[in-house]
Amino acid sequence: MSESTLSKYPTTGTYRTILQVVQNCNSFEYDPINDPECQKLYKFYIPDNPTSDPTSNNSEKTKEIMVGLLDPESIPALESFNNNKNTDDEPPVFVIDHTDRTLKFAPHYASTQQSRSQIMSQVLTTLKSQNAWPILAKWRNEKYPVYGKTGNLLLSMERAASYTFGIRTYGVHINGYTKTASPSSSSSSSSSGEEIKMWVARRSLTKQTWPGFLDQIVAGGIATGYSMIDTVVKECEEEAGLSPELAKNAVAAGTIQYFTRSQYGLQPETQYVYDLEIPENIVPKPNDGEVGAFYLWSLDEIKSRLLAGEFKPNCAVCVIDFMIRHGHINGDNDPEYLKIIDNIHVPLPMPGPSI
Amino acid sequence: MSESTLSKYPTTGTYRTILQVVQNCNSFEYDPINDPECQKLYKFYIPDNPTSDPTSNNSEKTKEIMVGLLDPESIPALESFNNNKNTDDEPPVFVIDHTDRTLKFAPHYASTQQSRSQIMSQVLTTLKSQNAWPILAKWRNEKYPVYGKTGNLLLSMERAASYTFGIRTYGVHINGYTKTASPSSSSSSSSSGEEIKMWVARRSLTKQTWPGFLDQIVAGGIATGYSMIDTVVKECEEEAGLSPELAKNAVAAGTIQYFTRSQYGLQPETQYVYDLEIPENIVPKPNDGEVGAFYLWSLDEIKSRLLAGEFKPNCAVCVIDFMIRHGHINGDNDPEYLKIIDNIHVPLPMPGPSI
Incomplete structure (x- = not known):
């Protein structure tokens, strides 16, 4: 049994499948004809x-x-x-x-x-x-x-x-990861025998929203007038003490898009996703009180915490998108692969930005 | 002006934007209420x-x-x-x-x-x-x-x-790429200063469909009863002479999904996408008469050929998805970024597989 089930931290419940984790975030379908x-x-x-x-x-x-x-x-x-x-x-x-x-x-x-x-x-x-x-x-x-x-x-x-x-909102989420030499040939190993591990943040227990839940190392909303990469660099420094020199290496990797309904209302949201390779000698540091701690975990460890409901729901989706893009979740090991992807890229009924 | 405009090969026309290239493949929306x-x-x-x-x-x-x-x-x-x-x-x-x-x-x-x-x-x-x-x-x-x-x-x-x-169809598309040392810091460079180049196939002029158009180095339909990775390994050998030892390193990277309408009928299609890093000393070889030639091109070169209409339409979408996942097309350099992604991941009105 994972340590997580004994955790003092909150969860959103436990899940049997990755699809359920994704649908806990993409919880609403706008279908005014039939619903x-x-x-x-x-x-x-x-x-x-x-x-x-x-x-x-x-x-x-x-x-x-x-x-x-x-x-x-x-x-x-x-x-x-x-x-x-x-x-x-x-x-x-x-x-x-x-x-x-x-x-x-x-x-x-x-x-x-x-x-x-x-x-x-x-x-x-x-x-x-x-x-x-x-x-x-x-x-x-x-x-x-x-x-x-x-x-x-x-x-x-x-x-x-x-x-x-219920307006569309936009943010950036940064997946911080390291590659370490790995003797095994697990599904998270790249062809060169490297294993991917991911940095994960524990949100501060005093944060206004989702205190104590797991999160990307860096994430933030995009305010009127900011570019994506400016937001990435600003948030990397504010939230994880990562230098602009390192942060500007973040590679854009697409978006995740979902429609959430919660007690607060309706939230059609798009997150611009970035992957940032972090050298092994650099350790992110809580910098502004929003993060309680950072962990470097294997993708298998992270998957068990996803199913244990320890992640903030949209951060879970961002992690799952990372696992899909890096082969850890694939069409041969998850029977609901196509449904998972459908739920990570949903069309929204309101228009979005141009730059 | 690119060499491509002088090409002896066919095109699907020229495009001003990447969104137009994507919509040339995702050309149909099933909206029986209004259409x-x-x-x-x-x-x-x-x-x-x-x-x-x-x-x-x-x-x-x-x-x-x-x-x-x-x-x-x-x-x-x-x-x-x-x-x-x-x-x-x-x-x-x-x-x-x-x-x-x-x-x-x-x-x-x-x-x-x-x-x-x-x-x-x-x-x-x-x-x-x-x-x-x-x-x-x-x-x-x-x-x-x-x-x-x-x-x-x-x-x-x-x-x-x-x-x-007009049934849903499924295939695998494999993006073959190399990483080479690069002194420049272009948008296709990774943080370690490597430049990504992509292998592209020219379809044989005798092929039944889309003769002479550009394509992934390897692609194939998934027949009843085959797994995704089996299909990848089989097609890599048949189409590009790549060994099973190399092909099994292909990393699953998600799907592209679109709805095409053409003279042949309606085609709601899902492609399972794989990225395969090919060592610099290995050169793909036409192996079964389906491919006329292979080229190793920079992502900028490939982008100009996408806009020149030289790619088979769904192969163009696969290349664009690769460019999105590797930061070459991003939210700061393409004003239609979100619309492009919406058109690469469309919901389809028929159910799909479980494994």
């Missing part, structure tokens, strides 16, 4: 002006597109904000349609990225002060982008409210 | 008996599932086969519903994998002898599997007819 649960959600629409030109909203051609999904429980707070604001000189902020189940900005605020972002900031600051949504206590002071169909920025809003509005 | 073109297709249904037990079809619980999609132009040949067969002692083979647009085996043949496979073989042999579908001239004498929801085998049928019935 009554999906039909209950409120669709958040924004006019998809191709530029931030204030005059572009004059065109009747501007199409509204769905950029988010809200649980019905989140609507009353927006409605009461609306009613309080409904005076002669301050029109209501939102147009809420309970038949079509849509949420839109009122015309006065809807026309530009700037006007939408500004009023959204005001709404969220007020709701936080009223303690209307508990999740706003986790205020991050970090702005997340919302994109239109051509990758144009439509809105920038506080990260803590992203789940509530 | 009238999809509503014209005939859905091929089979009872999804969980085992091949002949008595299991007695259960009224056996659900029919869609395993294929046919162009309406393919239906008359099946209908006239049906009519010719409709005598007292030989009932018609198919039930064809022109209102619901469904194709099913008649009850007499529908009950087991064996009975379905046997009558399908008889149908296709007859249609080939009648020259009913031109594609049957490309008869391969190789059986392709059709699966139910739990990965159970429902039908095994001649490969040449797979596009006509």
Whole structure:
């Protein structure tokens, strides 16, 4: 029996299969045609002006597109904000349609990225002060982008409210690994007889979200205006004390993409995945209080901890994607290989960025 | 200007972006709710008996599932086969519903994998002898599997007819590459200053399909009953003269999955992708007449040939997936990165295998 089952740390439960671990993260399918649960959600629409030109909203051609999904429980707070604001000189902020189940900005605020972002900031600051949504206590002071169909920025809003509005979010996850000489020919050995081991972080017990769970050595959200590699280098230094010289060697390796439903709301998310080979003489160090400890483990050890539910759910998916790309999980050793991959790369119903 | 534009070899046209190259392969979206073109297709249904037990079809619980999609132009040949067969002692083979647009085996043949496979073989042999579908001239004498929801085998049928019935197909593609010392720090260099080059095959000008186009060094379909790694080793020897000792070092690296529509029909396909590092002193050799030549090219050279349309469309996708996994195409250098990845991993509306 693995040490993990005796752990003092929390888990998300135990799993029989890797597919179950992946589906614990990709826990939601948006199927409004067939699924009554999906039909209950409120669709958040924004006019998809191709530029931030204030005059572009004059065109009747501007199409509204769905950029988010809200649980019905989140609507009353927006409605009461609306009613309080409904005076002669301050029109209501939102147009809420309970038949079509849509949420839109009122015309006065809807026309530009700037006007939408500004009023959204005001709404969220007020709701936080009223303690209307508990999740706003986790205020991050970090702005997340919302994109239109051509990758144009439509809105920038506080990260803590992203789940509530069900907007797409983006992050980077870095798989830190080492290659060590290995006499065995296990499935995690490369052709040159090297064994891959992976660095894993234990999240600090004082962290706001998922305290005590296992994580990539470095991960972070991508705020409005940051490039991927800038985010990688910044987070490597902040979270693991890795130098920019080492961090810039991180190799982009694709994305993972999933749709999570949790107590906090709906989260359609894309993570840009990087692999970073760490020389054997370098040991990551907790640098900002977000990480409790780092471990260097074999892929077999990590697999047993995945099944024991010790990983933060989306970090588990990132590790599984690494194992798939490096042959440790393959079409001959996991009968659900194709279903696992389908659940790591799901299409999302909202548009994403262009650079 | 690249040499390729002066090539004597065929192309699929030129492309401005990598996304266009990917969408030339992933050219079809099955959206029967909104797309009238999809509503014209005939859905091929089979009872999804969980085992091949002949008595299991007695259960009224056996659900029919869609395993294929046919162009309406393919239906008359099946209908006239049906009519010719409709005598007292030989009932018609198919039930064809022109209102619901469904194709099913008649009850007499529908009950087991064996009975379905046997009558399908008889149908296709007859249609080939009648020259009913031109594609049957490309008869391969190789059986392709059709699966139910739990990965159970429902039908095994001649490969040449797979596009006509629009069943899911499976193959392996092997990216052969070398690492050479590189003084530059280009995006295809690894952290240790090595440059990745890729082996590419030129398909023989006498090949039945896609003569003269560029391809992976090794690729092949997975026939009923073969494992992935067995297929890799077999094809490496047959197509490139690579020894089993070398070929078994191929590292599984995930899948690519796309839906192609072409003159031959509909092709929802999954390729199991392998990366094989080839030592610098080993040169692949055309071994079975399927390959005209092998080239070792930089990733930049290969990218220009992708945009010039010189690759067989699904081989282009395999190369692009390799470039994504090795950092050559990334979120900072291609504005359509997320759309490219979405088009390389599409969900398919038919079930796949379990092992």
